[in-house]
Amino acid sequence: MDSHHRAIIAQSRFGLGAMPGQLATVMADPRGWLLGQLRGSEPSTDQRLAERPDHADTVRQLASGMQEGSKEARRAMLDHTKSVYRTDVATHLSASAASSRPFRERLTRFWGNHLTVSVARKEVLGIAGAFERDVVRAHLDGSFAEMVLASTRHPAMLAYLDNLKSIGPSSVAGRRRDRGLNENLARELMELHTLGVDGGYSQADVRSMAELLTGWSLATDDGVTARMTLAMGGSPAFTGAFGFQHRMHEPGTKQLLGRRYGEGEAAGVAAIEALARHPATGRNVARRLVAHFHPRPTEPSGQAAEHHLAQVFTDSEGHLPTVHEALVTTDSFWERPWARVKTPHDLVLGVARALGLIEEGEAMGEALEALGQPLWRAPSPKGWSDDEADWTGPEQVLGRIEWLARVARTVGPTAGRGRALADELYGATLSPRTADTLRSAGRDDLWVLLCSPEMQRR
């Protein structure tokens, strides 16, 4: 494949789409351009992201609002967390669109989606953005085990998958009241985050993991159960951050995947680390990476890539930069340009980059809602689908075209603008079909370019 097409693949398949003025730089060394993004020494987060509120502060505010108890206070608190969410969305999208390391941004979204938290649960509203910063961005250059541990301890995940209130039936708190285990987080931790559904665990393992995770909740005075934590906002010991609650923790040893674990927080940490390093986890993660990045995930070249990545994952003990590098250095990821239709997320960011609208984070957030992929609001813990068929239903495709018509109108279409931009972004790779249509499209030519296969596919 010529370097022209390799540059397009580097920008669109691994990155967030072509930007005017970038083609020559990327063409010089497409692979090096991507690898450089993984090795860069500049700070890994945009300054605007660093200035967003800490998750513990938001949780503490939420708790004190709930404690007041009046309808107005609760309403005000919900409004506040909604506004934190909206600003987080806009900040993240602007930072992604503006990034000089778009491959890292794609990887950030990939892992954020692998470890989905969703504001479909309103407890998560104010801290979904924090989750991506604290869990994903902060561990992108570390090991998978560290990232999964951070995820499992994060209040957003603990709230989303119902662990805050999960109580060991034989624990101090469990014996006192008619409450008990909730196995939601334990199951999804094994099924989705680590081993995969065919990873060889049983219902008994799910229950053991749920027992190990009892007490993984929020920090309060020792002796206060998590059922009451939100009402404990006024307690000086309530930090809004993760805390292990001994009185909720199921005592005794637990059997998980043939190994024995004791009690206490450390036993849960050890269990999560064992799950994260399990070979089945390597296979599960590799499957997800191929489904996301590979041009033909279900064909033999995709299957071979999956096998290779699983090996790299296992050999490197889940060292993420090594795994990310293997995506770029595996040849089959570079086949067949424009193989797959972009998700709304990649389309919206691609349009923003192509048109220089990188500061329009709020508008990008609204566009994602309109196109059915609102940031951090996946419909289930499995996250957003990587299956093209999930994004190309008739109504979804018409929705894209309508949104792009609005974008083109807002930018101010003048005949020839689409043609000039196409040349800058795609140069000689522009298909004859697209070139011909742009020539005859008149004032519609920017809209037509945004709808073209070059823009819609990666």
Added chain:
Amino acid sequence: MNPTMNRRAFLAALGASAALPSVALATAETDARLVVVLLRGGVDGLAMVPATADPHFRAARGTAAPESDGLPLDGPFALHPSLAPLLPLWERHELLVAHAVGLPYQQRSHFDAQDMLETGFDRPLASDSGWLNRALSAAGRASPAMAVGRHVPLMLRGPARATSVDPSRRSRLTPERIAHVRDVLADDPLLAAAIDEGLATRALVDAVTVRRSRDLDTQAATVAQLLARADGPRVAVFDVGGWDTHTSQDRTLERQLAQLAQGLAAFADADPTTWQQTMVVVVSEFGRTVAGNGTGGTDHGSGGAALVLGGAVHGKRVVADWPGLRPGDLLEGRDLRTTTDVRSLLKGVLQAQLGLADDVLAAEVFPGSQHVPTLAVG
């Protein structure tokens, strides 16, 4: 006849369709309508259709036991109070309830179970096409099936034409306005076909829609109108999420079941002639734990409940080979056992509405289901 079947009567019902002469299948109405409502997330079958008169019910459910005994149907079974709009249908013999029904799957993963419920295979991730699409293909149905919502669910993907429409949105595109866009995608069959199907479907919806709303009951009323039209679709799928009630189950179900019931009743109310030709089937990927969990909800389980409604349904029946709710009756000590394969029910519905014979159903629609008998629903 006792509407609640004992085991022998139940098995006899399963075998009944095999005795139908094949000519009866071939002359099935081409105007037959079929609506599938997929409740994604695993609805609690024992909450939707509680066995409140089973002496072990309350003890077994623990914290998940309902306050009221529900609306009595027959035998031990009742309807959740929020499903009251379905009672008139029950009385008119237009509602059939299947209980302890489920997939040949016991692992409790939403995603694998939903995959199987949509592909119709006996194992997860076995196909990229759905059972409903393959059934329409086998029946030679030409008009596209309609997914209500933006995406086309896996159940409707495959060789037969399928479209999607979001009745809550007003269309601003016309074929003339979009001509250049259509041109630039001429070599992109996937996106081009989506545009063509989408424009045609929107034109149809624009001809009937009264209210734009995201609510299930309003959208159901719109689709009921479409089904009654000569140029309307004959098959529709609703994909409804929000049933994964690990917490706050009572409050969630009270609200959602009410909307579901109003939506289902809308089909019966729209047009009497169409209703005689319609079957609506309501299914979910699995049921939930018999006992409540520690947090005001229930966790993933196995056997659940399903509904079939329609003017020609042989209803006022609860079809169940009831496995019981004593501790020893439960799967792994926690779930209602699945004693009826949901494919039995789906085969019955497809046979009634699409005229598909048993061998076609087993070979093309539900591969690996030769041993799963067709349940007579009509």
